[in-house]
Structures are given as structure tokens and as C-alpha cells.
Amino acid sequence: xxxxxxxxxxxxxxxxxxxxxxxxxxxxxxxxxxxxxxxxxxxxxxxxxxxxxxxxxxxxxxxxxxxxxxxxxxxxxxxxxxxxxxxxxxxxxxxxxxxxxxxxxxxxxxxxxxxxxxxxxxxxxxxxxxxxxxxxxxxxxxxxxxxxxxxxxxxxxxxxxxxxxxxxxxxxxxxxxxxxxxxxxxxxxxxxxxxxxxxxxxxxxxxxxxxxxxxxxxxxxxxxxxxxxxxxxxxxxxxxxxxxxxxxxxxxxxxxxxxxxxxxxxxxxxxxxxxxxxxxxxxxxxxxxxxxxxxxxxxxxxxxxxxxxxxxxxxxxxxxxxxxxxxxxxxxxxxxxxxxxxxxxxxxxxxxxxxxxxxxxxxxxxxxxxxxxxxxxxxxxxxxxxxxxxxxxxxxxxxxxxxxxxxxxxxxxxxxxxxxxxxxxxxxxxxxxxxxxxxxxxxxxxxxxxxxxxxxxxxxxxxxxxxxxxxxxxxxxxxxxxxxxxxxxxxxxxxxxxxxxxxxxxxxxxxxxxxxx
Numbered sequence: 001x002x003x004x005x006x007x008x009x010x011x012x013x014x015x016x017x018x019x020x021x022x023x024x025x026x027x028x029x030x031x032x033x034x035x036x037x038x039x040x041x042x043x044x045x046x047x048x049x050x051x052x053x054x055x056x057x058x059x060x061x062x063x064x065x066x067x068x069x070x071x072x073x074x075x076x077x078x079x080x081x082x083x084x085x086x087x088x089x090x091x092x093x094x095x096x097x098x099x100x101x102x103x104x105x106x107x108x109x110x111x112x113x114x115x116x117x118x119x120x121x122x123x124x125x126x127x128x129x130x131x132x133x134x135x136x137x138x139x140x141x142x143x144x145x146x147x148x149x150x151x152x153x154x155x156x157x158x159x160x161x162x163x164x165x166x167x168x169x170x171x172x173x174x175x176x177x178x179x180x181x182x183x184x185x186x187x188x189x190x191x192x193x194x195x196x197x198x199x200x201x202x203x204x205x206x207x208x209x210x211x212x213x214x215x216x217x218x219x220x221x222x223x224x225x226x227x228x229x230x231x232x233x234x235x236x237x238x239x240x241x242x243x244x245x246x247x248x249x250x251x252x253x254x255x256x257x258x259x260x261x262x263x264x265x266x267x268x269x270x271x272x273x274x275x276x277x278x279x280x281x282x283x284x285x286x287x288x289x290x291x292x293x294x295x296x297x298x299x300x301x302x303x304x305x306x307x308x309x310x311x312x313x314x315x316x317x318x319x320x321x322x323x324x325x326x327x328x329x330x331x332x333x334x335x336x337x338x339x340x341x342x343x344x345x346x347x348x349x350x351x352x353x354x355x356x357x358x359x360x361x362x363x364x365x366x367x368x369x370x371x372x373x374x375x376x377x378x379x380x381x382x383x384x385x386x387x388x389x390x391x392x393x394x395x396x397x398x399x400x401x402x403x404x405x406x407x408x409x410x411x412x413x414x415x416x417x418x419x420x421x422x423x424x425x426x427x428x429x430x431x432x433x434x435x436x437x438x439x440x441x442x443x444x445x446x447x448x449x450x451x452x453x454x455x456x457x458x459x460x461x462x463x464x465x466x467x468x469x470x471x472x473x474x475x476x477x478x479x480x481x482x483x484x485x486x487x488x489x490x491x492x493x494x495x496x497x498x499x500x501x502x503x504x505x506x507x508x509x510x511x512x513x514x515x516x517x
Contacts (some may be wrong), residue, residue: 008256008415008424009213011377017369027362031271033264033375034363035321036286037297041359046317048349049126051292052334054076054102055173055449060103064118066339070346074124074156074436076326077114078102079136084171086132086504087422089453095196099449101336102128106458107499111139121149123404125156125195126201126290131173132412133160134182135500141194145442145495157198157247157290160186162201163224163395166514167404168210173504175326178511182226183484184235187242189487200228201249201290207404208251214262215378220395220404226291226386227395229277243284247323251288252313253294259313260365261374263289263320269379273316274438292326298333302428302436306330307344314352319365325349335442374417376385457499472496473506480510 005013025031029037037043051073052063064075079102082094088106089098091400099106105111120143129136137158144154162179165172172179183200190199204212204221212220225246233244248266252259270287279285293313298306307330317325327345329337337345353359365371385407389398398404418424472493479489493503 006252007214007255007374009215009258009378009381011215011258011374011381017368017373027283028355029283030275031280032267032286034366035268036288038362040321040362041318041353042362045353045359046322046349047073048346048353049074049076049290049324049326050342050346051076051078051128051326052337052342053080053157054101055099055103055446056452057105057110058116059101061062061114061116061118062135063339063342064073064115067342067346068118070343071350072346074126074324076126076191077128079127079129080104081171083136083500084129084132086135086173086455086501086508088243088499088501090457091451094450098447098453098456104449104453105139105500106457107497108139108142108146108494109456109460110453111143115143119149120144120147121153126159128157128159130162130169131171131179132158132504133158134186134490135503137190137197138487138494139500141491144497151194153196154194154389155196155198157201158186159199159203159249160251161203161224163399164206165225166399167207167220168212168408169206172514174507174511175514176400178480178507178512179452180231180396182225184231184237185485185487187232187237187245188235188485190242190245191237195245197245197444198247198288199245201247202228203249205249205251205292207408208253208294209248210408211415212408213411213415214253214255214258215381216385216407216411218262218266218269218308218378219389220383220407221250222266222273222382223250223386223389223398225270225299225396226273226277229274230394233277238278239274239279240281240284243279244281246288248287248289248344250289250291250322251294252291252317252322252325254297254309254312256312256316256319257365257374258378259316260320260371261378263291263317263322264363264371264375265382268375269382288323290324290326291320291322293317293328295328295332296325298330299429300333300424301433303330303333305428306333307348310345311352314348315356318352321363331442338442370443370468380428386509394508421510438476440450460497460499468496469498469502471494472498473502476503477506477510480507 027035050067053060081097083105087094139449190197202225204217208217267287271285274285293310329341331341392398
């Protein structure tokens with residue numbers, strides 16, 4: 001009888017698994033299938049982060065202090081759309097978007113407000129920013145210097161993954177080649193100046209949110225990772241140095257076992273990719289990753305059901321060996337998370353970490369006939385996709401040809417069709433639905449934030465030394481046409497109160513804007 005039960009990626013699930021390949025390796029040893037550390041969570045739990053950022057820097061700073069009081073171990077910053085695509089808050093393109101999906105950051109003054117009362121040397125910060133990632137990193141470094149921090153001690157991650165923006169998300173500014181130049185400039189600069197900083201978080205999360213399945217998320221993310229390795233090698237960087245600071249960012253979806261298999265396969269595949277490209281240091285071969293629970297899985301209908309979904313996804317991430325985790329608020333299908341929802345999301349991690357027993361042993365699902373078979377199948381299917389991309393000339397070429405975009409679109413269509421036909425059950429949506437009135441608090445951001453930011457920009461430009469600003473922007477424009485590393489100039493520019501939009505515009509002038517496929 002034909003087996004009709006499949007994972008979301010289309011992998012057929014047998015009714016019974018009775019054998020698997022014997023486990024030969026140990027955690028902390030190449031190819032790291034069972035985890036990158038020998039003891040994993042027995043010595044130290046994953047870093048519990050909560051992604052937050054909205055309105056003004058002051059409002060976000062209040063939320064950060066609240067989350068720190070609730071027990072988060074690291075901060076994770078969300079930026080508004082104008083900040084993401086290189087416009088100051090007073091730009092006409094920013095109207096209606098300032099402070100909405102993240103915090104508005106226009107200058108170093110906003111960065112000071114954002115981290116008021118927080119010592120950057122003592123906290124790990126993740127910043128979800130890509131096209132303007134080099135500017136936000138420069139602002140963070142400039143603030144750390146103002147605080148008197150030892151730059152060799154500050155730690156955190158910048159997403160800085162522009163390839164997935166072209167493939168899945170859309171917040172790009174410049175064409176691929178100059179964008180890749182900015183990324184390798186960051187690799188080079190940080191290896192010398194900020195050695196504990198993770199210079200890129202190669203993101204499968206947004207690829208999955210755009211509609212990819214687990215296999216596509218894995219394959220496209222690792223293919224992008226290969227492209228970054230290649231670009232850095234072509235620039236003459238040493239793989240055993242820069243690859244140690246690469247990290248990844250994955251989605252945790254609802255299929256518990258497929259997700260665990262995806263994480264285990266990812267480590268094994270990346271270890272072999274880096275080894276094949278010349279890495280000999282085990283730390284340069286390790287796939288370290290952050291996970292966020294699946295935003296696209298949350299439903300506006302019966303929103304409290306999302307607490308259960310997030311719990312399942314938390315189990316997937318931690319059973320899969322994540323290094324850090326953000327759990328979504330149950331109300332995020334309706335609005336930005338309220339404080340109460342953010343607290344429940346954090347408590348979910350804490351209960352799993354301290355009460356469930358998951359942290360008591362390493363890779364608890366290892367040796368499961370099912371999990372081992374699924375890990376192998378996910379890996380095999382991901383290699384097939386990567387080989388197709390390699391034939392095209394790599395990830396950049398595959399994106400330019402629209403291959404990844406088309407694959408994601410087809411997958412998203414199939415998934416939605418399965419929901420509409422009832423083949424895929426979404427509890428509270430296409431099964432067990434009830435008529436219910438919207439209840440509870442909804443978190444909204446007022447449009448007046450733009451006026452506040454505009455006034456601040458006017459005051460900043462009135463008091464700064466505009467002769468110095470003009471000279472620095474001219475230097476940046478000249479350097480953009482050479483192979484000079486741009487990071488030192490950008491750091492100096494933000495220290496002298498150049499704004500994010502001014503810096504982004506200089507490079508728009510030199511490189512132009514990417515219009516998409």
C-alpha cells in the first residue's frame with residue numbers, strides 16, 4: 001500500500017523504522033552531526049534571546065531592560081524598514097514606516113539612546129540588519145568606543161546576509177557584487193579589530209518564511225554560505241580565521257522531527273563544505289547557529305494556540321542543538337508582541353531549559369532509527385539542490401537567474417494549496433475553527449515617531465561640524481571606487497555624526513541600486 005504520510009518537504013515517512021547506520025562519531029568531533037560541543041547544554045544552556053525593537057530608541061531601550069530583568073541572556077535588535085534600506089527617518093520614502101517593524105536608527109545619538117544603561121562589553125547583541133549592516137556595525141563599534149569598551153571583548157552577531165535578501169526577503173539596496181564587497185570588508189575588518197564578533201549570520205530563516213520547505217531552507221542557506229566563503233577567499237582572507245566567525249540563522253517550524261534532522265544535517269554538511277574549501281581548524285568547520293521559531297506558522301485565529309506551536313518549535317531547536325534561540329510571542333500574527341506575550345515566550349525557553357530534562361544529555365534523539373534516517377534523507381536532498389546551484393555557477397548566479405526565487409515560490413504555492421484543500425491541517429484555521437471576537441491587547445506604533453526623529457535629525461545637523469561631515473562623505477565616495485576597506489571610513493563617519501541615510505546615499509551614487517530579477 002502506498003504511503004501517503006509525508007513531511008512538509010515531501011519526504012515519505014515509513015510506518016516503522018527498524019535499522020539505521022551505526023553512530024560512529026561523538027559530539028564535538030568532525031563532522032559535528034551530534035553537536036559542536038562535547039557537553040552541549042550540560043555545561044551551559046543555549047543563549048536565550050528575545051528579538052525586540054520598535055518606535056524610538058528610548059522605547060526599545062525600555063523593552064531591553066525589561067527583558068534583561070526577566071532573564072534574557074543576550075539582546076536581539078529589530079530595525080525599522082527605513083533603517084534596513086538606508087533611509088533616514090525624514091526621507092519621503094520613510095513616511096508611514098518609521099518605528100513600525102523595528103527601531104528607527106538614524107545616527108550615533110539614536111544608538112546611544114538604544115543602549116542607555118547597557119554596557120556593550122558585558123552583553124552579547126544580535127542585530128538583524130543586512131543591506132545597511134556595515135553602518136549599524138560601525139555605529140555599534142563607535143558606541144562601544146565611547147563607552148570605553150575593549151573592542152576585542154565585545155561580542156555579538158550581525159546578520160549581514162545580503163544573498164537571502166535577493167532570494168527571499170527584498171531589503172537590498174546595491175547590486176550583488178558591491179554588496180558582497182561590503183560583506184568581505186566586514187570579515188576583514190572584524191578579524192583584526194573586533195575578533196569576537198560574528199561577522200555574518202547566514203540566514204535560512206527568511207528563506208523559510210518566504211515559503212521554502214526544510215530541505216530548500218538548508219540547501220539555499222548553505223549554498224549562500226559557500227558563496228561567502230568563496231568571496232572571502234578571493235579577497236585573500238584566511239579561511240581558518242574568518243570562517244570561525246561565521247554563524248547561521250535557521251527557522252524552527254512545526255514538524256518536530258524534520259526540523260531536528262535539518263539541524264543535524266546542516267552541521268554535517270557545513271563541516272564537509274568548509275573542509276573541502278581548505279579549512280583545517282575544527283572551529284572553522286563548525287556550524288554555529290541561532291534559531292527563531294516560525295513567524296509564518298503563527299495564526300491570528302485562536303492566537304493562544306501559538307504558545308503550543310512555539311513550544312514544539314523550541315523543542316525542535318534545542319533537540320537539534322541550537323546555540324541561541326528567540327521564541328515568538330503568541331500575538332505576533334496580530335501585532336508587535338506585548339510585554340506579556342514576550343514574557344511567556346521567554347518563559348517557554350526557560351521551562352524547556354530548566355524543567356524538561358532536554359539539557360541533561362547531548363543529542364538526546366541520536367540513534368533513533370527515524371531521526372537518523374530522516375537526517376540522511378534531508379541531507380541527500382539538500383546536496384541535490386546544492387549541486388544544481390553549483391552547476392549554475394554558485395548562489396549569486398542562481399539568484400541572478402531567479403532559480404532560488406522560483407523554487408521558493410513553487411513551494412509556497414504547494415503549501416498554501418494543501419492548507420486550502422485541508423490536506424495540511426492548521427488547527428483553528430481549517431480545522432477546529434470557532435467564531436471568536438478579537439480579544440486582548442494589540443500593540444500599535446504611532447506615526448508621530450517620524451516627527452520626533454525628524455526633529456532630532458534637524459538638531460543633529462545644526463550642531464555637528466558639517467565641513468568634517470562633507471569631507472568624510474567625499475572620502476567614502478572616492479574609496480567606494482577602489483578596493484580599499486570601507487569599514488574604517490564608515491566608523492569615522494558615524495563618530496562624526498554622519499547619518500545612516502547620508503552614508504547609504506553616497507554608495508547609491510557610486511554603485512546604483514539593484515532592481516531585482
